[in-house]
Amino acid sequence: MAPVKPVRGTHDILPKDIGRFRHVEETAREIARRYGYGEIATPIFEFTEVFARTLGDTSDVVTKEMYSFDDRGGESLTLRPEGTAGVARAFISNGLIQNLPLRFFYRGPMFRYERPQKGRQRQFHQVGVELLGIADPLGDAEIICQGADLLDALGLSDKVTLHLNSLGDTESRATYRQRLIAYLDGHRDRLSEDSLQRLDHNPLRVLDSKDERDRAIVAAAPILTDSLNDESRRFFDAVRRGLDTAGIPYVIDPRLVRGLDYYCHTAFEFVTDALGAQGTVLAGGRYDGLIKQMGGQPTPGTGWAAGIERLAMLSEGAPPEPRPIAIVAAGEAPQSAAFALTHRLRRAGFAIDIAYTGNMGRRMSRANKVGARATVIIGEDELARGAAGVRDMESGVQEEVSLTSLETFLSRFR
């Protein structure tokens, strides 16, 4: 018999904790609304190919972190490790190319088989946006502004720094890749083992190695920016001008690269030092080649994703829930009347807490514990008079109110 506990790297989010979680999500949704991004929900599993083909054969996500399985029909399916591939697939499947440009917002669980840590779970949740059909660099600036607005709305502006880089277009990247490999090849004997691996599979990743020895070598390595061709350079400049115009501060980080293969040009990360090793809180970039690679018409795209748990850990939390009204009955006939009244008030839109056990003291106690703003008290006496006592739980002032006018009277406690 398996022990009764959640699978490693998964979490129950209890009612007392879910407020801040939902707050992040709803804030992101509201910002998305302002930017004209419509919400889209795609399945949490797709054919494995959707991810394998697009994220890149060498990315860690594909090679060792996917939850893949064969279904009963023998199809290889995968729990989505990120959101962009699914949105791109939906774009193609639904023939949405007719409607470009398109702005999407999404939210939901993602799955990666990783070693859990603070801010890193196997099932985690993201909000994200995708802007399809805009090749203009201002599209990149737009989504970065949106990310900055979200972080600002969550009160995180002073806890994060925006890091920005350009990976250039295909040509620029190829040029740089060659230069980098040539340079690193000359230092093979001094590179860490991890970086030797990277050198063969995904050399750009050597750039953000944290190994001391690597860092020294990387410090003197050729810089991506220097390999940008004119067009890539103009593109990058335009993105920067857009951000400058909008007053979004950033630092250029020439060593910032992306783990997934489909990125080009703009790459950015909002980073914090308040979450230990998991510093990236919202990140994204441009992926002009993705849709074509998936089999659709060539369509430019840019977007980002943010970790809800990470944002929730950083933010102060959600605005308080509205307080309920408690109903306390004394005696059997009143209990039945109280039950009916509870139903009536709930249908009228009030949040009602009712207790079924305990003496009056206990029930008042409970009303207090659930944070009731007011308590409606019904006993034999009140019932006989067709009334109830209504007690303001803050002032302690109690007055008798006729049952027929309860809704009106209670509306002041909403």
Place this chain on the structure above:
RNA sequence: GCGGGAGUAGCUCAGUUGGUUAGAGCACCUGGUUGUGGUCCAGGGGGUCGCGGGUUCGAAUCCCGUCUCUCGCCCCA
């Protein structure tokens, strides 16, 4: 996948060199003579001491394995 730390009640923890039915505070439930909360008093429920194996007359305590959490590497949101 690799390395460090931790695991006793829902929570925070105590538990003496291995020795009877494993404790505290908070939380929870009930009562304090027949209808009033945020105090107080009394009582109560709840733990296979993460799990499995070993040593021993005897293990929460020692040994091994394993799981989970946590910090870092890796990776990334």
